[in-house]
Amino acid sequence: MKRSWKFNIHCFLLTLFALSASAQPVVPDNSPLKIEKAWIQAVPEVSDATAAYMRITNLSASPLRLTDAYSPVATTVEPMITTRKAHDGQEIMGMQSVKELLIPPGSSLELKPGGDHLMIMGLSVHPNEGDLIKLTIRFAPGEQKFDLEVPVYKEEPK
Amino acid sequence: MSETISDNEQNVEPVVSSAGINRRLFIAAASLALALLVGFLFSRYSAYRNVQESFYGQALVPAQEAFDFHLVDQDGNPFRLSQLRGKVVLFSFGFTHCPNVCPTTLSDLAKVYHSLPENDLQRVQVLFVSVDPRRDRPDVMKKYVPYFDKSFIGLTGSEPQIAEAAKAYGAFYEIAQDSAEKPDNYSVNHSAFTYLITPSGKWKLIYNFDQLSDPKKIVQDIEQALREPF
Numbered sequence: 001m002k003r004s005w006k007f008n009i010h011c012f013l014l015t016l017f018a019l020s021a022s023a024q025p026v027v028p029d030n031s032p033l034k035i036e037k038a039w040i041q042a043v044p045e046v047s048d049a050t051a052a053y054m055r056i057t058n059l060s061a062s063p064l065r066l067t068d069a070y071s072p073v074a075t076t077v078e079p080m081i082t083t084r085k086a087h088d089g090q091e092i093m094g095m096q097s098v099k100e101l102l103i104p105p106g107s108s109l110e111l112k113p114g115g116d117h118l119m120i121m122g123l124s125v126h127p128n129e130g131d132l133i134k135l136t137i138r139f140a141p142g143e144q145k146f147d148l149e150v151p152v153y154k155e156e157p158k
Numbered sequence: 159m160s161e162t163i164s165d166n167e168q169n170v171e172p173v174v175s176s177a178g179i180n181r182r183l184f185i186a187a188a189s190l191a192l193a194l195l196v197g198f199l200f201s202r203y204s205a206y207r208n209v210q211e212s213f214y215g216q217a218l219v220p221a222q223e224a225f226d227f228h229l230v231d232q233d234g235n236p237f238r239l240s241q242l243r244g245k246v247v248l249f250s251f252g253f254t255h256c257p258n259v260c261p262t263t264l265s266d267l268a269k270v271y272h273s274l275p276e277n278d279l280q281r282v283q284v285l286f287v288s289v290d291p292r293r294d295r296p297d298v299m300k301k302y303v304p305y306f307d308k309s310f311i312g313l314t315g316s317e318p319q320i321a322e323a324a325k326a327y328g329a330f331y332e333i334a335q336d337s338a339e340k341p342d343n344y345s346v347n348h349s350a351f352t353y354l355i356t357p358s359g360k361w362k363l364i365y366n367f368d369q370l371s372d373p374k375k376i377v378q379d380i381e382q383a384l385r386e387p388f
Contacts, residue, residue: 041261044305046298049257082258083347087330093259093367094334094347113262114350114367120257154306155265156371 032060033103033139035148040120041113042129042154050127052077052118052135052150053111058103065100066109068138075122077135082115095119100140113156127152212382214375215354215363224361225326229287229315232300237313240359245283246383247355248376249313251329253290253346254302259367260286263350264306266370271307273373274380279309281357281384287323288314289331290346327353327361356383 038054058064069077079101083094093114101116103109111117118135127133132149139146224239224247231237239247248267252260267284274282286303288294291314294302299312314320324331331348335341352370354363363379370376 041257041265043257043261044254044302046301047254047257047261049255050261051257080258087349088328090328090330090349090351091366092330092332092347093350095258095345114259117258155269156262 031146032144033058033064033146035137035146037157038135038148038150039157040127040133040135040150040152042127042152045126048123049119049121050123051080051113052120052133053113053156054148054150055108055110056103057108058105061105062141063105064103064144065140066103066137067100067140069118070136070138071120072134073123073125073127074120075124076120078119078121080117080119082117129154213363214372214379215365215369217363218361221356221360221362224355224359225323226359227287227319227323227326229313229319229323230296232296232303232312232314234296237311239355242283242355243359244357245281246357246380247283247285248352248380249285249287249355250350250352251287251289251324251327251331251348252350253288253348254294254298255290256346259348259350261306263352263367263370264303264310266373267310267352268306269373270370270376270380271309273377278380278384282380284310286310286312287320288312289320289324289329289348290333291315291317291320293342327351354379354383356386358386360386 034057036055036057038052040052041050043050052069056066066079069079071077078097079099080095081098081101083096084091085094086092097119101109109116118137129152131152133152135148135150137146137148138144226238226240229237248270250263250267252263254260264286271279271282271284284307286299288299294312294314296312296314299314303310303312315323323329329349329351331346334345334347350367352365353361354365356362362383365376
């Protein structure tokens with residue numbers, strides 16, 4: 001009897017979770033982080049790479065590290081930083097793959113055009129405006145994994 | 159009045175008087191010169207201030223004759239900047255394998271273009287010049303650049319042609335090779351400015367990457383450039 005009561009609660013919570021999971025992006029309520037404003041840049045068919053942008057807020061009391069990402073539409077997804085260095089008095093922009101992106105407790109990591117981003121390389125499916133692209137992001141410590149469905153836009157949504 | 163004074167001086171010492179007149183003449187001339195100089199500087203300063211205040215982009219004062227680059231358009235035809243006299247030209251350098259800065263630049267420029275009043279559309283041309291001619295052949299540019307707006311034109315060319323154009327506008331680029339095993343897998347670091355050329359072929363404004371996110375202000379600059387001379 002006692003066991004069945006617990007089981008019911010579990011079923012209820014699972015249903016709630018499944019319901020909330022149907023909205024995107026999918027981040028459980030008790031999650032140590034919040035993901036907002038996620039979008040992927042639509043690029044011409046000839047492009048083999050694009051970028052994903054979003055705001056990730058660390059709600060926990062300890063630092064989180066974005067370590068890795070994966071999408072079924074691409075061969076690799078890598079965390080990148082945009083470098084801005086001075087050369088003869090002007091700014092040269094470049095990018096650099098990094099092992100991880102740190103999110104201090106209580107802070108947000110802004111992945112945005114001209115800044116840090118997730119570079120999606122080796123596209124096998126071409127992302128068109130209006131599509132939803134599956135993207136899994138992994139965080140450390142632990143093996144925290146978040147599955148998102150990210151909308152594709154041609155121009156940055158405001 | 160001055161005659162009376164000089165008469166008085168004459169009574170005292172004629173030699174001093176002539177020196178006095180010279181001195182007064184000198185002071186008058188010097189004052190006049192100073193007044194002219196101050197007036198001139200003030201007018202230049204006002205002109206400078208006007209330019210500073212009325213453009214959102216960084217203005218070149220005075221505007222320079224825009225370097226007439228010789229490149230190859232996305233249909234494989236020779237292309238010169240001077241073909242676009244009578245139009246405001248906005249262009250930037252980049253490459254098609256660029257996932258972040260270049261699509262952002264082009265989609266920002268598309269926003270600018272789509273914010274223009276309808277009757278100005280024919281008088282504004284956006285160009286995108288590749289700094290990666292090895293991979294960005296005309297057919298690649300054709301599939302890439304007009305995606306952002308069908309009126310946009312992609313330009314490429316030989317390495318010396320592109321180097322010459324980049325140098326003329328102070329643009330910088332360098333190949334960033336990650337691994338020797340995959341020779342075609344490289345990125346290009348580059349300056350990410352957008353240049354505005356006036357209808358008479360003057361290089362007037364520069365925008366940095368961050369400024370492009372405010373299309374309304376760029377539209378105002380374009381409207382002003384279309385009303386040349388300033």
